[in-house]
Amino acid sequence: MPGFSLPSASLLAQSILSGIFVGALYGLLGLGLSLSWGLLRFINLAHFAFAFLAAYLCWQMATLGADPLLTLAVLVPLFFAIGAGLHALMARFAVTPFNSLLITFGLTGIVEALIQSIWTADFRKLESSYAEQKFKIGVLYFPVPELITFAFAVGLSFAVWAVLRHTDLGKALRAAAEDAPIAAAFGVNQRLNGLLLAGFAAALASVAGVCLALSFTLAPSQIYAWVGVVFAAVMLGGLGRAFGPLLAGTLIGVSEAVTMAVTAPSWAPIVSFSLLILVLVLRPGRVG
Amino acid sequence: MHKPTLTRRATLAAALLALSGLAWSQAQPIRIGSTLALTGPLSATAQIHKLVGEIYVEQANQRGGWLGRPLEWVVKDDQSKPDLARTLYEQLVTADKVDLLMGPYATGAILSAMGVAQRYNKVLVHHTLGVPSLAKYDMQFPAWSLGGDPATTVPNTLFDALAAGPKPPKTVAVVTSKFPSIHFMTQGAREVMKKRNLSEVLFLEWDFGNRDFGPIANRIKDAKPDFVWVGAIGLDGNLLLDAMKKIDYAPPQHFYLYPAPGPLVSLPEAKNALSVTIFEEQPPFTSNPGAGEFVKIYRERATKLGFPDPSVETQAAASYTAWQILEAGVTGTKGLDDKAIGAWLKANKVDTVQGKLRFDGFNNFGDDLMRIKQVQNGKWVVVWPKEVTAGDAKLMAP
Numbered sequence: 001m002p003g004f005s006l007p008s009a010s011l012l013a014q015s016i017l018s019g020i021f022v023g024a025l026y027g028l029l030g031l032g033l034s035l036s037w038g039l040l041r042f043i044n045l046a047h048f049a050f051a052f053l054a055a056y057l058c059w060q061m062a063t064l065g066a067d068p069l070l071t072l073a074v075l076v077p078l079f080f081a082i083g084a085g086l087h088a089l090m091a092r093f094a095v096t097p098f099n100s101l102l103i104t105f106g107l108t109g110i111v112e113a114l115i116q117s118i119w120t121a122d123f124r125k126l127e128s129s130y131a132e133q134k135f136k137i138g139v140l141y142f143p144v145p146e147l148i149t150f151a152f153a154v155g156l157s158f159a160v161w162a163v164l165r166h167t168d169l170g171k172a173l174r175a176a177a178e179d180a181p182i183a184a185a186f187g188v189n190q191r192l193n194g195l196l197l198a199g200f201a202a203a204l205a206s207v208a209g210v211c212l213a214l215s216f217t218l219a220p221s222q223i224y225a226w227v228g229v230v231f232a233a234v235m236l237g238g239l240g241r242a243f244g245p246l247l248a249g250t251l252i253g254v255s256e257a258v259t260m261a262v263t264a265p266s267w268a269p270i271v272s273f274s275l276l277i278l279v280l281v282l283r284p285g286r287v288g
Numbered sequence: 289m290h291k292p293t294l295t296r297r298a299t300l301a302a303a304l305l306a307l308s309g310l311a312w313s314q315a316q317p318i319r320i321g322s323t324l325a326l327t328g329p330l331s332a333t334a335q336i337h338k339l340v341g342e343i344y345v346e347q348a349n350q351r352g353g354w355l356g357r358p359l360e361w362v363v364k365d366d367q368s369k370p371d372l373a374r375t376l377y378e379q380l381v382t383a384d385k386v387d388l389l390m391g392p393y394a395t396g397a398i399l400s401a402m403g404v405a406q407r408y409n410k411v412l413v414h415h416t417l418g419v420p421s422l423a424k425y426d427m428q429f430p431a432w433s434l435g436g437d438p439a440t441t442v443p444n445t446l447f448d449a450l451a452a453g454p455k456p457p458k459t460v461a462v463v464t465s466k467f468p469s470i471h472f473m474t475q476g477a478r479e480v481m482k483k484r485n486l487s488e489v490l491f492l493e494w495d496f497g498n499r500d501f502g503p504i505a506n507r508i509k510d511a512k513p514d515f516v517w518v519g520a521i522g523l524d525g526n527l528l529l530d531a532m533k534k535i536d537y538a539p540p541q542h543f544y545l546y547p548a549p550g551p552l553v554s555l556p557e558a559k560n561a562l563s564v565t566i567f568e569e570q571p572p573f574t575s576n577p578g579a580g581e582f583v584k585i586y587r588e589r590a591t592k593l594g595f596p597d598p599s600v601e602t603q604a605a606a607s608y609t610a611w612q613i614l615e616a617g618v619t620g621t622k623g624l625d626d627k628a629i630g631a632w633l634k635a636n637k638v639d640t641v642q643g644k645l646r647f648d649g650f651n652n653f654g655d656d657l658m659r660i661k662q663v664q665n666g667k668w669v670v671v672w673p674k675e676v677t678a679g680d681a682k683l684m685a686p
Contacts, residue, residue: 219329
């Protein structure tokens with residue numbers, strides 16, 4: 001392999017940590033997408049656009065003096081409403097899963113144009129007190145923005161797992177995804193549940209957006225930079241599974257980071273997509 | 289007795305003036321066609337070229353236009369897509385029937401436009417083509433004065449500057465994007481380093497659009513170089529510096545090839561960062577023809593438009609230069625004949641905001657006028673070569 005070298009222990013450990021953090025963001029971005037795809041059969045490409053729209057709104061509110069994390073108080077309900085509204089439209093026109101992909105791809109372009117017209121194509125960097133903070137344990141550094149992302153990813157994945165596993169709503173959602181007519185026969189209100197879930201998925205996108213704004217410089221065209229790898233995490237993790245995107249995202253993030261640490265960084269994307277192809281070949285039933 | 293005469297004369301003069309004004313306004317405008325990446329990933333930089341074009345056309349019309357005719361700029365949005373740029377340039381020539389062409393932004397679109405220009409024998413002056421060896425067309429003229437072999441000359445200028453600085457480096461970490469106009473420069477830098485007996489302690493490449501710079505920062509830290517060459521484009525430099533900050537690492541001396549200038553200079557971690565430029569808002573650049581007034585107007589307009597960095601640097605200067613080159617060709621030949629303009633430009637030097645440019649070298653490229661600048665006290669300062677530094681500005685090292 002080009003440029004292969006044995007890394008020092010500290011380099012390897014810090015790179016793995018970096019991979020875990022970026023993997024948590026893959027997982028957080030993928031969680032809403034996975035739920036929407038797996039339980040509603042709605043492939044929402046606009047999920048990425050929603051995340052970036054939330055990131056820009058967070059940036060805007062932060063420049064006016066708001067704490068970036070407190071912007072979630074506004075963003076979460078706002079995006080819940082947007083997600084539910086979009087789902088209501090899709091349901092009204094009985095959009096198929098494949099068509100939902102096409103429609104939300106178009107919607108992504110519209111949101112990108114909207115972001116560009118409001119905030120221009122220039123780069124925007126959120127300056128917050130969080131960006132300056134980090135912990136050091138031994139030789140390892142733990143930046144606070146990444147720790148926040150990790151905490152959100154783990155916490156929300158756990159919450160989703162708990163709801164899906166232990167509540168009537170979760171059981172109803174899973175039942176409807178498994179066999180919608182039978183679930184309806186048992187009195188499951190699929191319309192309401194669908195609206196709730198779509199709203200929740202979009203709200204998750206807003207949380208991921210705030211995490212993006214905390215750690216990354218924003219540009220409208222960056223929306224597309226995340227699509228491939230997050231899709232890979234969602235498919236690897238299994239659709240509609242609470243911990244799937246986080247675990248798969250972490251696996252991808254760590255494998256990319258280790259690849260970058262021991263060989264050329266340009267090999268990193270090959271690793272994540274090779275993993276996806278392997279899973280599709282060896283376990284095709286895992287996706288869909 | 290005299291009063292009526294004066295009144296008649298004044299009336300006559302006013303009438304003549306009005307008639308000449310009417311004649312000028314009714315004169316067929318010279319139509320110049322181009323595309324710009326007004327939307328899409330390149331639009332952040334293309335908006336600079338749009339503003340510069342508007343300023344130049346406005347200034348030219350205030351001066352009476354070219355050849356006594358007003359200018360009209362027909363600019364279309366190529367959406368940052370080279371294939372669309374090709375289609376739109378075809379339209380500009382065949383449907384819009386523009387008199388002259390102006391280049392688009394960036395390298396991919398320029399090469400597309402060049403193909404169309406070649407097919408219709410049109411002169412193409414372009415702003416920032418990064419790879420001179422790709423500019424094969426005889427009637428293309430570069431406004432970015434990076435010379436015919438920048439992969440050798442630019443790194444040599446940089447390492448000359450470092451050698452003359454307070455801490456000449458012995459070991460270098462070379463990390464680079466694989467973006468075409470970046471990658472060949474980095475490869476050239478590696479060759480130059482070999483010839484200068486500089487030790488390369490790390491070489492890494494990443495794909496354009498890389499998101500995670502953490503492991504790259506870790507590897508640079510691990511390699512302990514005296515100097516880091518970053519083949520950066522756009523935000524790469526910012527992302528790498530952010531990643532370095534997270535592991536408490538600051539490179540001793542560091543260089544970024546084509547960073548987004550505004551965002552980088554605003555980063556505290558970019559202190560002492562080096563880069564290249566053809567123009568900065570400081571003497572002696574501001575003494576070049578048209579530069580002072582251009583800088584003033586550009587600053588005002590860019591600030592009003594909310595550009596994050598309203599200063600004139602490489603992009604804006606190259607863009608203004610492109611218009612100066614085209615005007616020189618038109619006024620030099622007193623006509624709009626592309627072949628005559630092309631021949632004139634090859635035979636003459638043109639005064640521009642970058643200085644005097646010539647087009648008689650490899651692929652019509654002239655001298656390498658790339659200078660070394662450094663972030664000092666939160667702004668870019670030209671530090672090399674000495675003849676273009678302002679005051680006692682010099683390269684600094686921690």
